[in-house]
Amino acid sequence: MPVLYGYFRSSCSWRVRIAFALKGIEYEQKSVNLIKDGGQQLTDQFKAINPMQQVPAVTIDGITLSQSLAIIQYIEETRPEPRLLPADPKQRGQVRIICDIIASGIQPLQNLYVLQKIGADKVQWAQHFINRGFEALEPILKQTAGKYCIGDEISMADICLVPQVYNAERFKVDMSQFPTIRRLNQTLIEIDAFKATHPSCQPDTPDDLQA
Amino acid sequence: MPVLYGYFRSSCSWRVRIAFALKGIEYEQKSVNLIKDGGQQLTDQFKAINPMQQVPAVTIDGITLSQSLAIIQYIEETRPEPRLLPADPKQRGQVRIICDIIASGIQPLQNLYVLQKIGADKVQWAQHFINRGFEALEPILKQTAGKYCIGDEISMADICLVPQVYNAERFKVDMSQFPTIRRLNQTLIEIDAFKATHPSCQPDTPDDLQA
Known part of the structure; x- marks a missing residue:
């Protein structure tokens, strides 16, 4: 296993x-x-x-x-x-652009290690980089999204989006600026595979943070 | 085209x-x-x-x-x-680990935009994150490398490694700490596809930086 x-x-x-x-x-x-x-x-x-x-x-x-x-x-x-990647290479490209904007363009700049180095200004720093990334993602997703990030099939893009929105909420980013991201997240978060794996209900989630 | x-x-x-x-x-x-x-x-x-x-x-x-x-x-x-990815899924995994350490774990933390925000301490900041990433890459590559990053076939890992070493040299990272990375870079940099695309000989390279 x-x-x-x-x-x-x-x-x-x-x-x-x-x-x-x-x-x-x-x-x-x-x-x-x-x-x-x-x-x-x-x-x-x-x-x-x-x-x-x-x-x-x-x-x-x-x-x-x-x-x-x-x-x-x-x-x-x-x-x-x-499958978590579409069959069509152009759609696979769209999925990977979204994944990489999050995985290279947002998350590394607001992870624990970096914020520890930033020190006192860490919340502002995290907000800045999440906002910058979401400002790019919003118009892209507006073009590509159906029910999910790319059309109506769940993909790696959705897998990256939901945890990044969770981080945005932790850092109190104003999500009303990003209606497409917010709508996609609201849809995805209700799906079993996203709900059962949420940080609020894992074996190592501390009691006071349990859902 | x-x-x-x-x-x-x-x-x-x-x-x-x-x-x-x-x-x-x-x-x-x-x-x-x-x-x-x-x-x-x-x-x-x-x-x-x-x-x-x-x-x-x-x-x-x-x-x-x-x-x-x-x-x-x-x-x-x-x-x-x-091909730029091996046929074997385990080897493809190794290629992608190296690519992602560079593309998510190093480069985003030392790119121009981030360093402009860091300000006066930018060289030290860039060195820190390149060193941290190379300290992880060195033992991984020691295991996976043949002539190139993964065995004897050029892959996306090599494509990511060489430009990152170029950045390391710009920020005066001590490459003697990373003998495997240095050896791979020295081999790769002599190959036409790497040499002809080097920053020192592009159409927009300023005259004073031309090789």
Whole structure:
């Protein structure tokens, strides 16, 4: 059975949880507490699993993978049903643009490690980069969206969007500026694979944050 | 013919130039000067091409793509020869881990926009994040590398590595700490597709920076 090393509140861990859930793949969760003891991701034990000292990491089929999009694409290529990337290359391109705007253009700039380095101005910094990314995503999604980010089929773009909106809400970004993103998130968050994997109901979610 | 909107010194633009060159695809370059006039990527005209206001962007087959890895994967899926991703899913996973460590874990934290916001400490900031990423890449590549990043076949991992080493050198990162990365870079930089696309010899390279 695959093992996911993750943390309830890590948006990149949540991406992988959603992918497993959509595919109906059972997996074991091992919690890596990013706060406790100065951060369990910094131990030598975890560094051997992921030299980047970040979650998520996954052991599957005898190998260890890190980086959430690399993990999800490995799952997609080895367990193709239901698919998380459309068949058409142009649509696949659209999915990947949305994934990469989030995974390269937003999330890395507002993750825990970076905000710890920013210090006192961290909320303003996070808001700035989430706003900048969402200002780009909003007109793109307005063009590509149907029921979901790309037409009416759930894809990796949706898997990236929902955890990023969760982060935006944590940092009190004004979501009324982004009606398409907000509408997509509201639809997706009601789907079982997104709901059951939400940070508020994971094995390592502290009692006071449980839904 | 595809059009690449890029900038000679942008490491993400260079990734796309290498991919086109390896595939033998002719393309037109349109320069978006990231410095001049406060940054040509910020104009309304360019915002219509890429709402993220970043290079690269590519128009190809009647569509416009942004985000370098999304662009390269579109090219890979529509022009499969020579391949830039191995056939084996586990090896593809390894390629993508390396790409994503660079594209999500290093480059976004040391790009022009972020460094402008960091201000006076920008060199130290860039060095810190490049060092952190290379400290993770070095042991991974030590395991996966043959002649190139993953075995003896050039892949997207090599396409991401070389421009990131170029950035490391610009920020005077001590590369002697990373013997595997340095050795791979020295091998790759001699290959035509990497040499001909180097920032020192592009149509928009200023005279004083020409090789």
